[in-house]
Structure formats: structure tokens, C-alpha cells
Amino acid sequence: MSIQINKLKCVGCGKCVEACPGNLIKKDTDGKAFIKHVKDCWGCTSCLKECRFEAINFFLGADVGGKGSTLSFRQKGSINTWTVTSPDGTVKTLEVNRQESNKY
Ligand code: SF4
Ligand code: SF4
Structure with missing residues (x-):
């Protein structure tokens, strides 16, 4: 499992750097985020949820049944959308209303 940061989408806001509890994300000389190890x-x-530019994807490894799928995150208003994209192009989404998330 690991993340991948798309430098073309990254605007260098630094939110992911602040969010990572392991201090794993740094900024490159060009101001873009990268993960070293x-x-x-x-x-x-945490970094996915902080990025407002959808620049970070998360690889779901075989150990969690991901088989090379990627997980991405988008926040619009109070709706959080998690998207899993499989290598064969299949896309599944889960929407969570943050205002109602304490109900579950
Ligand atoms: S939060 Fe997203 S846009 Fe901001 S530095 Fe990290 S990857 Fe780049
Ligand atoms: S914040 Fe991102 S890079 Fe840091 S441990 Fe969590 S998923 Fe990994």
C-alpha cells in the first residue's frame, strides 16, 4: 500500500505535508509534494482527504484485495466521495455525507 502524487495536479499547498502523521511527504525544489519512502x-x-486538488491516489494492494486498484477522494460541500478504480477500468464510488456520518 502506498500513495502516488500526481505532480501535474499538485499546486504545492502543503496540506498533505502537514497531514501526514509519519512526516513522509516533503516538497520538492519545484514546490510540489512527493513521498520519499x-x-x-x-x-x-489523511493526505488524500486533505488534498483539494485530487492530486493523490492510493494503491490498494493485493493484501487488502485491491489487485492493483486505486482509491481516490473528492470533497464537494458536505459530501465526501471515495472512488475505487480497478485495473480493468471498473469504477465504484461511495458517497458519505459528513453531516450524517455520526449516525453510523
Ligand atoms: S495537498 Fe495536494 S495539492 Fe497540496 S501539496 Fe499535497 S498533493 Fe499538492
Ligand atoms: S498521510 Fe498519506 S503518506 Fe502519510 S501515512 Fe497516511 S496515507 Fe501514507
């Missing part, structure tokens, strides 16, 4: 990432997804 991908194997140290334990998949808390």
Missing part, C-alpha cells in the same frame, strides 16, 4: 506509508489516507 513509499514503503513507510501505512495507508491512513
